[in-house]
Amino acid sequence: MSVEQKVALAKEARSASGLAPxxxxxxxxxxxxxYHQKQRVSYPEKYQHLREPLEAIARxxxxxxxxxxxxELREVYGHQVNHKxxxxxxxxxxxxxxxxxxxxxxxxxxxxxxxxGERANLVAGRAVTRPFEVAYADFSELVYADGKRRAHLIPLxxxxxxxxxxxxxGERAxxxxxxxxxxxxxxxxAKRGIAMDGMIVHHDQDPVFTGYGWTAQLLLGDKVxxxxxLNGAKDNPEMEAFLxxxxxxxxxxxxxVQTLKDLISVVGERMDYYNEERRHSTIGYVSPSTYxxxx
Numbered sequence: 001m002s003v004e005q006k007v008a009l010a011k012e013a014r015s016a017s018g019l020a021p022x023x024x025x026x027x028x029x030x031x032x033x034x035y036h037q038k039q040r041v042s043y044p045e046k047y048q049h050l051r052e053p054l055e056a057i058a059r060x061x062x063x064x065x066x067x068x069x070x071x072e073l074r075e076v077y078g079h080q081v082n083h084k085x086x087x088x089x090x091x092x093x094x095x096x097x098x099x100x101x102x103x104x105x106x107x108x109x110x111x112x113x114x115x116x117g118e119r120a121n122l123v124a125g126r127a128v129t130r131p132f133e134v135a136y137a138d139f140s141e142l143v144y145a146d147g148k149r150r151a152h153l154i155p156l157x158x159x160x161x162x163x164x165x166x167x168x169x170g171e172r173a174x175x176x177x178x179x180x181x182x183x184x185x186x187x188x189x190a191k192r193g194i195a196m197d198g199m200i201v202h203h204d205q206d207p208v209f210t211g212y213g214w215t216a217q218l219l220l221g222d223k224v225x226x227x228x229x230l231n232g233a234k235d236n237p238e239m240e241a242f243l244x245x246x247x248x249x250x251x252x253x254x255x256x257v258q259t260l261k262d263l264i265s266v267v268g269e270r271m272d273y274y275n276e277e278r279r280h281s282t283i284g285y286v287s288p289s290t291y292x293x294x295x
Contacts, residue, residue, distance in 0.1 A: 007032075044092045047085065048150065049141045051093060052173075053077040054086070058095045066090050078233030078240070109210040113228050121235060122227035123159075123202045131292060132194045134159040134227075135185070136239040137203040139173040140247065144254045144263045151263055154178050155271075156185045156201070157242050161295070162280050163288035164271050165189065169264045173206070175213040182217065192292075202227035204236060246274065 006026045013022035023030055044051075050073070057064065057072050064072065066087040073079045073086065089095070113120045128134045136157045141150050152173040156165045166184030170177035189196055201224050203209045209228070218224040229235030247254075250270050257263045276289050283291045 044089065047081075047089055050079060050081065050085075050089060053079065054089060054093070054095060075234075076232040107210060107212075109215055110205070113205065113210070113230075118230065120228040121202075121230055122200050122225060124235070128159045131161040131163070131295070132158055132189065132192075132199060134200045134202060135165060136236060136242075137178075137181070137201055137209070138236060138239045138243065139178075139206060139208075140243045142169065142247065142254055142263065142267075143251075145258045146255055149260075151260055152177065153243075153267065154181045155239075155242065155246075156181055157239055158288075159238060161288045161291050162242075162283055163188075163275055163292065167267070167271055169260070169267050171260065173208065175208050175211055178208050178214055179217060182214075186222070197223040198225060200225045200227050202229070202236065203239075204229040204232060246270070 006028045010019070010022045010026055010028055013025070017025075053073060053076075054069065057069050057076075061068070061072065067083050069090070070081065070083040070086045073081065118124070123134055126134070136159065137154060139152050139154050142153050143150055151169050151171055153167065153169050154173070154177055155167040157163075158165055165188050166181045166186075168177040168180035168184070170180075186196065189199075201218060203226075205228050208214055209226070215226065219226050233240050250266070253266055253270070254263060257266055275287065277287050279285045279287060280291075286294070
């Protein structure tokens with residue numbers, strides 16, 4: 001009888017005779033039993049959040065092996081991982097084959113970013129003093145359901161007031177949830193009588209932010225000025241700091257929820273707390289809402 005079969009029998013017998021007698025009868029060590037109760041995650045699943053940046057690097061730099069890719073992953077995307085991890089993921093996802101494919105022609109927005117160079121980053125060295133002058137956006141992964149499931153969050157954060165203008169959560173980091181977050185931000189700005197024309201929204205060069213859906217709505221539809229980070233997370237420190245705090249402070253709450261619907265509900269509650277109650281040192285230890293009311 002295999003270990004897996006013994007574990008299955010122990011589960012069935014546990015309710016009737018108790019765990020200890022069941023393990024003794026089957027000759028199954030307690031340590032083995034507990035080991036099999038833990039959720040075992042495959043290597044690619046554990047590092048799923050690295051797949052998109054690794055694929056992007058493989059297409060942008062088809063000549064890179066895993067060592068150069070590791071450096072690129074660290075310095076451009078802000079992921080600190082060992083080169084052995086990158087090597088295993090290359091093999092698991094067949095990235096060497098991807099590196100051998102022809103690099104796709106960049107879209108219009110990416111061509112424009114390349115053409116203007118450093119001027120694509122509109123916030124670098126800019127002194128922001130007024131609320132709703134500059135906002136930041138980015139995707140981040142949320143782990144929930146006892147660590148078994150993952151979703152993606154995108155917030156839009158105002159620089160001066162630290163108010164989260166809009167946010168959305170979905171199963172994938174795609175244009176759909178990005179525009180959901182933006183529509184929420186548009187509603188908040190409209191209620192406050194704020195014109196979006198000329199406002200800067202800063203983010204990285206994620207395919208969503210350089211794609212037609214996002215740029216057509218913000219750039220062409222709402223006359224927003226789009227700003228692009230040229231060095232990954234290093235060029236979007238305000239958003240990185242917010243996401244780090246938000247995820248750390250609410251980590252245990254996210255792990256407790258079991259469905260995406262419940263996760264969205266909890267994120268909404270915590271966003272309300274962040275905007276209405278949480279004191280922020282950079283705005284005088286008041287909440288974003290209080291700052292806007294009294295500033």
